[in-house]
Amino acid sequence: MISMEILVASGLGLVTAAGVYLLLRGRTFPVVLGLTLIGYAVNVFIFVMGRLWSNANPLLIGEGAVADPLPQALVLTAIVIGFATTGFVIELALRSRHENGSDHVDGREPQGGEGVR
Amino acid sequence: MNMLLDLWWQHGPVLAVVLPSLTAVLLLLIGDDGGMAAQGGQHETGRLRWRRRVALSSALLGLLMAVGMVWRASQGDLLAYRLGEWPAPFGIVLVLDRLSALMVLLTYLVAVPVLWYACGGWDARGRYFHAIFQFQLMGLCGAFLTGDLFNLFVFFEVLLIASYVLLLHGQGRERFRMGLHYVVLNLTASGLFLIGLAMLYAVTGTLNMSDMAQRVAQLTGESALLARSAALVLLVVFGLKAALVPLYFWLPGTYAAASAPVAALFAIMTKVGVYSIIRTHWVIFGTEAGEAALAVADWLLPAALTTSALGVLGALAAHTLGRLVAYLTVSSVGTLMAAVGLFTPETLSAALYYTLHSTLVVAGLFLLVEQMAAQRGETGDHLRPAHAVREPVLLGLMMLFGAASAAGLPPLPGFLGKLMLLQSSHGLAAQPWLWTVVLGVGFLTIVGLARAGVIVFWHVQPAPGGGAVSGGSAQLLSATWAFMVLTVALAVLAEPVKDYTDQTAAQLGDRTAYQRAVLGDLGSSTRPYNGDR
Numbered sequence: 001m002i003s004m005e006i007l008v009a010s011g012l013g014l015v016t017a018a019g020v021y022l023l024l025r026g027r028t029f030p031v032v033l034g035l036t037l038i039g040y041a042v043n044v045f046i047f048v049m050g051r052l053w054s055n056a057n058p059l060l061i062g063e064g065a066v067a068d069p070l071p072q073a074l075v076l077t078a079i080v081i082g083f084a085t086t087g088f089v090i091e092l093a094l095r096s097r098h099e100n101g102s103d104h105v106d107g108r109e110p111q112g113g114e115g116v117r
Numbered sequence: 118m119n120m121l122l123d124l125w126w127q128h129g130p131v132l133a134v135v136l137p138s139l140t141a142v143l144l145l146l147i148g149d150d151g152g153m154a155a156q157g158g159q160h161e162t163g164r165l166r167w168r169r170r171v172a173l174s175s176a177l178l179g180l181l182m183a184v185g186m187v188w189r190a191s192q193g194d195l196l197a198y199r200l201g202e203w204p205a206p207f208g209i210v211l212v213l214d215r216l217s218a219l220m221v222l223l224t225y226l227v228a229v230p231v232l233w234y235a236c237g238g239w240d241a242r243g244r245y246f247h248a249i250f251q252f253q254l255m256g257l258c259g260a261f262l263t264g265d266l267f268n269l270f271v272f273f274e275v276l277l278i279a280s281y282v283l284l285l286h287g288q289g290r291e292r293f294r295m296g297l298h299y300v301v302l303n304l305t306a307s308g309l310f311l312i313g314l315a316m317l318y319a320v321t322g323t324l325n326m327s328d329m330a331q332r333v334a335q336l337t338g339e340s341a342l343l344a345r346s347a348a349l350v351l352l353v354v355f356g357l358k359a360a361l362v363p364l365y366f367w368l369p370g371t372y373a374a375a376s377a378p379v380a381a382l383f384a385i386m387t388k389v390g391v392y393s394i395i396r397t398h399w400v401i402f403g404t405e406a407g408e409a410a411l412a413v414a415d416w417l418l419p420a421a422l423t424t425s426a427l428g429v430l431g432a433l434a435a436h437t438l439g440r441l442v443a444y445l446t447v448s449s450v451g452t453l454m455a456a457v458g459l460f461t462p463e464t465l466s467a468a469l470y471y472t473l474h475s476t477l478v479v480a481g482l483f484l485l486v487e488q489m490a491a492q493r494g495e496t497g498d499h500l501r502p503a504h505a506v507r508e509p510v511l512l513g514l515m516m517l518f519g520a521a522s523a524a525g526l527p528p529l530p531g532f533l534g535k536l537m538l539l540q541s542s543h544g545l546a547a548q549p550w551l552w553t554v555v556l557g558v559g560f561l562t563i564v565g566l567a568r569a570g571v572i573v574f575w576h577v578q579p580a581p582g583g584g585a586v587s588g589g590s591a592q593l594l595s596a597t598w599a600f601m602v603l604t605v606a607l608a609v610l611a612e613p614v615k616d617y618t619d620q621t622a623a624q625l626g627d628r629t630a631y632q633r634a635v636l637g638d639l640g641s642s643t644r645p646y647n648g649d650r
Contacts, residue, residue, distance in 0.1 A: 085304055088300070105298065
């Protein structure tokens, strides 16, 4: 039987790997997507660091086993900040595309065409 | 008046955060039409004047409060401010100790002249400069004062978001290009910060730095290994902010692209990384941290020495003055991180003194470079022969002064700072390395700056068609002079300042006092966080 921990950990690893791959692309759109994926992975990671509980009560009830509420609060904060910064980076990418006439992260089309996406 | 003083006495630390944020809100309310109405609106110039007044008086008040905080901290006691009266480690605390007070003061010492400089025209070249500037100050003060690791992350985000916007101030293609790199890099680093933080939370179950320091020391086996890896992840994050090898490549281009006042303000941004490294790797992973002790010591010193050497090589190869100064920033960060990386109180004290000096000198040089560039017509800050600057004597003297100070020639504080570094490393295993790098870097800094000075001031071509370029305005010059005066003051006041940094290093080493101040007697009664029900 596969434990919950292994499932979550490998899922996180997969999402992070995809995020890193996209982050290393040359165009701003995949880069933004990569940042978003990494952000998701990080958020779930924080959540999981409070341990994976099953059948635990919320803190409110306060009897028996309770799930750690702090990571949940941290995740909320991280989500809000991540959302704001993603909005900013999208706007910046659009503006950079407009100013430089290219959506490449370096602001200009790479020389030598082949294999550069 | 007494009431105000009482208020400050009780709520000092949080006021340092609240003041800039309220000012920023007020500035937003005053409004900013930016370039649109600047052409002719009487109304707009009036509002611009008000924005300047509000921003400057708030920064001056902040400076006053920062001086007050240093005075309070120098009395020797730690002040823990519990937000919302929640007991630490459950609530967030702001901790005013010598180090935070010193860094807040340094922030304002940089911010006030920079703001004065920006009021000389830069603030009207884009929208909401003053409001964003205040948000930046809020983030900086918050990051320096907080005693909670997650809160540190939040303030990092505040100061980063403000810095993204400030970097783009004035716009232009190069700024958008470098801005995109800067933003993406820092967002990635923020992700890593959260990962390191979450790992630390997983093994300690706390985010309060003081509580965490105590719990990390009790970790054994796998948990200690996890804590060590978290320490290394955090080193990457803070290393990116501080521009350590191999994470410094973003800095020269970014700082050179930023407008002069913003680049000068950013001189303090690298120090946020340095501060965070001192906070986490001294207080949490210091020598007393059990199995996780000195997790980063093997990496920090070599990385720092390499940074210092590569930074100065970059300065030698730089083809614009802006990049030259930016590389000197990298190099100075490397030097002071090397001293931090030796992990003795003496070297830390010297590093703190050198931090003060290098921040002020670099900020002053960024402002000076822009004025030289403005007087060289189209050549700008490119290092190639052009017609003479309008005021060669004045600017040349300032350049000489800045260069001598950056390189560490006596009797300027750069010399004192480096001397302290060299002395404090006496007898340590890494002494030959540190001495070689620091002295070599000092020499190469002189070469690099002398080369720049020779090209700018002596390789002069006749001006094409009557000098249309005007001299520097008194306001801009006075802001630059302010930095020069501050560095001289640092040399004159070397003894009290060194006393202060000595005691700062001692205070950072005294973990029990820190824990008593922050946690009270609650101390070690809480059970370990290992997932047991």
